[in-house]
Structure formats: C-alpha cells, structure tokens
Amino acid sequence: MTTDQPADGRSALRAERRLAILDAARALATEHGSAGFTVDQVAARAGVSRxxxxxxxxGLDQLLVAVCEQRLAETTTELLDEVDRRIAALHRTGPGAGLGTGPGTGPGTxxxxxxxxxxxAGSARGVDLPTAIASIHLVLGAPAPADERAQHISRTAFEHVGGRLREHxxxxxxxxxxxxxxxxxALMFSGITTIADIWLEQHPDLPPDVPDAARAEWDRxxxxLLHHLRLGPAD
Structure with a gap:
C-alpha cells in the first residue's frame, strides 16, 4: 500500500505538467502562430524545464498536434456518440432487427x-465541426493557406480522430x-480537411463563436463531400 502512493503521486504530477505544457503551447501559438515560439518559451510559461x-x-510539431487533439477531444466524443446513435437506429430498423441480443448481434449485424x-459518413452532420475547426485555426495563430506546417499539424490531429473512429x-x-x-x-477525413481549408480561405477571420452565415457555408x-462519399464502395 505504501508503494502505490508515490507512484500515484508521480502520475498525477506528470499529468499536471503535461496539461501545463499544453496550455502554454496553446497560448503561445494563439499569440504568435505555430512557428512563432520555442520550446524554451513553452517551458518558461508552463513553469517546467526544457x-x-x-x-x-x-518536438514542437508533436506538441501542437497534441494541442489540436485536446481541442478536438469533445468533438471526437460527439462524433463517436453520433456514430453509435446512427448505427443503433439502423440496427433497429434494418434486416434482422430485434432477432438477437448476444455477442455478434450488436449494431452492424x-x-x-x-x-x-x-x-x-453522415455522422459528420451531427457534430459541431465548424467550432472545432475555427478554434484550431486560432490555436495555430490563424495561419495563411500556404502554411504547409500548420496544415500538416491540423491534418495529423484529424487523422488521429479518424484512428479513434476506426477502432470504435x-x-x-x-x-x-x-x-x-x-x-x-480515409476519404471522409481527407475530404473534411480539404473542405476545412477551403472554408477557412473563405472566412479567414472566424471567431470561436462561428457566425450563422459561415456555418451555412460549411453545411453546403x-x-x-457527403454526396461524393455516398457513391459508396464498389460492388
């Protein structure tokens, strides 16, 4: 029992430091852009060593990916819940509905x-992607469309969301x-990041509270994108 507490304490301290580092990086990126600060500045603001x-x-790129993932965490949860809701609805109304309750008879069977x-793919309609995308854009310092580094960071974060959805x-x-x-x-998340780039070019100064007109353009x-995805896999 006595050996568990120090380990728990170290884990808590590590989590606290990680959060402080993420908060510091997010603030610095918002203020100076994704290329406008150093690891030393992150460490100083977080109150930790380099x-x-x-x-x-x-490195900084991995840190910024984690910052974006942190912002996407709530959206990811919403997306997984929406996927569950839609698949459960299909299971209730599709072939074999109500025929089983054991293993192998869950959603999708x-x-x-x-x-x-x-x-x-349609689950993307049920989550607030505009707010998440606008927030990440601000976190990265509202980068220009030609900023390949910022694009790579945001795309990597969305790919990680896709990985979680795949596992789910x-x-x-x-x-x-x-x-x-x-x-x-692959097509869904590549498409989402592509239309996000187009959308941000059309609305470069978006606040976190996305205006209705910009939301309507995102919906269009x-x-x-979903029209193209509805073509579906080959028979």
Missing amino acids: RTVFNHFA DLDGRTVLAAV LQLRAPDLDALDLELTL LLER
Whole structure:
C-alpha cells in the first residue's frame, strides 16, 4: 500500500505538467502562430524545464498536434456518440432487427456494409465541426493557406480522430469489410480537411463563436463531400 502512493503521486504530477505544457503551447501559438515560439518559451510559461517538455513531446510539431487533439477531444466524443446513435437506429430498423441480443448481434449485424458506412459518413452532420475547426485555426495563430506546417499539424490531429473512429467501429460493427472501412474513413477525413481549408480561405477571420452565415457555408461544403462519399464502395 505504501508503494502505490508515490507512484500515484508521480502520475498525477506528470499529468499536471503535461496539461501545463499544453496550455502554454496553446497560448503561445494563439499569440504568435505555430512557428512563432520555442520550446524554451513553452517551458518558461508552463513553469517546467526544457527537458520536461521533451519528456512529454518529441518536438514542437508533436506538441501542437497534441494541442489540436485536446481541442478536438469533445468533438471526437460527439462524433463517436453520433456514430453509435446512427448505427443503433439502423440496427433497429434494418434486416434482422430485434432477432438477437448476444455477442455478434450488436449494431452492424445483419446490416448492409454500405448502409452502415454511409451512416458513419453522415455522422459528420451531427457534430459541431465548424467550432472545432475555427478554434484550431486560432490555436495555430490563424495561419495563411500556404502554411504547409500548420496544415500538416491540423491534418495529423484529424487523422488521429479518424484512428479513434476506426477502432470504435471495429468493436461496434466487427462485420464491416476492413478495406471498405479504411477507404471510407480515409476519404471522409481527407475530404473534411480539404473542405476545412477551403472554408477557412473563405472566412479567414472566424471567431470561436462561428457566425450563422459561415456555418451555412460549411453545411453546403459538407453536403457536397457527403454526396461524393455516398457513391459508396464498389460492388
């Protein structure tokens, strides 16, 4: 019992320092842009050593990806919940609805894979992506469209969200064809980041509280993306 407390204390301290580093990096990036600060400045603002920063993150790019992921955490939870809701609705109304309750009869069972994947893509409608994208844009210092480093950081963060969704679907709908799932998610998240770039070019000075007109334009872009995704996998 006595050996657990120091370990727990170290874990809590490590988590506290990591959060302080993320908060410091987010503030500095918002103030100066993704390329406008150093590890030393992050360490000073977080109240930790330079070595501690590197103990948590390999470099500034990895740190900024983590900052973006932190901002996307709530959106990711909303997305996973929306996927569950849509697949559960399909299971209730699709073939074999109500025929089983044991293992192998959960959401996705006895459903056409294309229908499930279309529902997964459609889940993007049910989450507040505009606020998340606008917030990340501000966190990275409102970079210009030609800022390849900032684009890489934000795209990597969204790819990690796609990875979480993939793992979630492998548990919730294990009968889905693996290649169809990979292709759908790759196209979905590549499409989301592409229309996000277009949207931000059209609305470069977005506040975190996204105006209705900008939201309407996002909805139009998203519907065009989903129209292409609805073509579905080959038979």
